[in-house]
Amino acid sequence: MREVHLTTPVGDADLAALALGDVVYLSGALYTAREGVYRKVVDEGHGLPEAVRALTNVNFHCSPAASVRPDGTYAVEAVTATASFRFGKSMSRWFEHSGTRVVVGKAGLTELAYREWFVPHGAVYLTTVGYGLGAAYGRCIRRVRDVHWLRELGIAQAMWVLEVERLGPFLVEGDRQGRSLFALANREINRRLGEVYAGLPAYALGRFGETTARTDEVV
Template sequence: MGFPSRNLKQFRLKLPAQADDIAQLEPGSIVFLDGIVYTAREGVYKRILQDGETLPFDLSAVSNVNFHCSPAAAPDGSGSYRIGGVTATASFRFSQWMPQWLETTGTKIIIGKGGMPAEDYANILVPHGAVYLTTVGYGTGALLGRGIKRVKDVVWLDDLGIA
C-alpha cells in the first residue's frame, strides 16, 4: 500500500541566498541549492564564538548557507578532496550559539537534521531573516555527497577534522 501523493512545491535557489528568495519558501517544500555551502559543526562554532578566534577569510563573502554535517572526504592528491558521503548532524545542539552565529557570519540558511527547538525558529531565525532546511540524516550520505561538485577550502583540518 502506497502513501497518498502530494504535490510538493519545489524551489531552486542560487547562492548566496537573497532575502526575496528565502521569503518565498514554504514549509514542506523541496529546496535545491546552487552555489557554495559551507560546513561548520560544534568545534567551529566554539572556536569562533567562545574562544574568539577568527577564520582566515570573511565567511560572509563566501556563503550564507551552513550545513551541519560530517563530510566523509579524503585528499585527492591535487589539493582538493574526494567526497564519499555527507551525513547531516542534529542541529538542536547548536541552539546556544545560533543568534551570535547568524549575526557574526551573515548566515541565512541552516541545513541539518532533526530540526531545532520551536522557540529558535520564532526567536532566532525569523528575526534574522533566516530559515532552517532539514534533510534526511541516516542512510543518505552517499546520495547527498553526489550533490557536491568540489571542495573549495578546508580550514583547521588538523584540529577539528573535515567538518
C-alpha cells in the same frame, strides 16, 4: 509543496518566498560547520573567515566523508547531517558572527528556537530527508573550494567550503515566520488522536512507564 531551486548566497526575496514543506535544492557554495567551528567562531572569537562570509550564507550541520587525492586535493564523496539541537546555545550569536541565512541540518529545532534565534535574522531551516542519503548528497558535491581549521579540528569538525549542484532534497522545516513543519504535523496528529482511540476502554490507553500514577499502569 513546491520544488524550489536556490543559488547561494540565497537572496532575501527567495528566503521570504519559502513555505513550510517546500522541497529545496541548493546550487553554489556552502560550508560545513558543527561544534568545533562554532566554538572557534563564537566562543573563541575568531569570526567566520571573511572569504567564506563573502561567498555564501548557507551553513550545513554535517560531517563530510573526505579523503586526499594523490595530487593533494580533497574529495568529499558523502556528507552525514548531524542533529541541530546541539547548537542551540550558540545559534543567536552564530547568526551575528556569520551572516548565515540558511541552516541545513537534521531533525529541526523548536518553534520557540526559530522565533527567538532565526526570525530576528531573517533565517530559515532546511532539514535533510530521512536516513541513508549521505552518498546521494555527496554526488551533488562538485569540488572542495577550501578547508579551514583542519589540523586543529580534524576532518569531521573542520569547516569545508563546498561547491554543490542541485544538492538535496531538503525540506523547509522552519520558515521566516518561526513556524515548524514538524510541530505543525505533530499538532495535527495530536488533534486527531482522540478520534483514533474513540470507543476503546480506558485501560488500552496506558502502557508501563507512560503514566504518573501506579494505579493507571496496565497490569
